[in-house]
Amino acid sequence: MSNIMEWKVIALFVQHFSTFMNALVLTLEISIISLAFATILGVVFGLFKISKIKPLVILSNFYTSIIRGTPLLVQIMFIYFGVPMVFGFKWPMLMIGTWKVTSMMTSGIVIMSINAGAYMTELVRGGVEAVDKGQMEAARSSGLSYGQAMIKIILPQAFRVMLPSIINQFICTLKDTSLLSIIGLRELTQNTKIIVANNMESFTMYFIVGVYYWLIVNVLTMIASWIERRTSYGK
């Protein structure tokens, strides 16, 4: 890179710092909230999947096969454009205290939650199955119900096993939010697209946004390994 090129990167980085910060916050908000909902979905459908009740198993398999069998981009457009049209509603704008959640953001969170939830379902199933069978037997033999044993004994151990994969899923979800640019949500990628449309600096701007993604992903990876070390009880 020439000297001028380097200066340009820094100048554009400084110039657009504030819009990138806003976009970064939005990207993180969507990722974190979606992962939280996805975890709930994952636990519910993951437990359905290993249950002995046939309809629940079928329902859960249906859910994961649809989500894993179609592209996220298609899911986004289907839910944002298609679903409201047929069912005659608009994705609502929400006010939570002073925090404004736009309709695009609401639908973005819904989509990303449902999508990541399917992958979390598989993680939960795998995590629970990885816990030794004797744990459930010990808990049940002391008089705990199936649900109590799950909550107190099995799930905490399953989450320990799943933790690296959960962080990995978080990283995937975070990167996948870039696809939400298709509906005009001003997250990192859409923000870059808008800037490029004005200044035509596609090389520099997409380089800068790449650095943003790379940085958060690596910070998350570091946090992940720190959590992993901390939760290895007594070892």
Next chain:
Amino acid sequence: MENKSVQEETAMPSHKIVVRSLKKSFHKLKVLQDINVEIKEGEVVVVIGPSGSGKSTFLRCINRLENINGGEIYIDGKNIHDRKNDINQMRANIGMVFQHFNLYPHKTAKENVMLAPVTLKRLTKEQASKQADELLVKVGLSDKADAYPSQLSGGQKQRVAIARALAMNPQIMLFDEPTSALDPEMVGEVLEVMQDLAKGGMTMVVVTHEMGFAREVGDRVLFMDGGYIVEEGTPRELINHPKELRTIDFLSKVL
């Protein structure tokens, strides 16, 4: 059959456990063919037999860790395999100790002991904490209260597991080969705790290969083979003077 006399003699209301024509199979494999046992309050029954004889399965049927294919099992006169009875409540009265300990690895020794009584609201946290301290003293591990299972030896783990099983104040204790996964030098410490329990009047069913324990602590020994109770009697009768050919054969290999 000689177990007829045992049945008549013990056909009294003081029975803790009554097993009638119990049958259990895994798919096509018949593991338990026809088991009939009656166990009195405070009795220590030791179950011996070759591997695959169904002794562990028999034990696991008693607290319904396995569903059965025929027969009945009564605990204090209540059929534990009857879906109308509250299985969780009945199990809380039956402590179980496993071959591989099955301690909760994410909880300390003391938390392992406290978990069931607190979760089931039998005791408050403070009461459970006090009780756990007492139980850990009883099994000789008061200094290991805050240790995680991964920091304990096999013998220590099994003693914590016994304390955990006792925390629900059970009237019956089931032991599924409690010393089989232990290094030889740790077997003694676990058997000692079990012996103390037996002396305290606990009703116990113990599946084990420890003939010394069977002889010293057992009130009655059952020899199982091929899904049947082949022979039973006092330890002296059965171990020293076995009558059945299969018992003689088995004992000649393990003694």
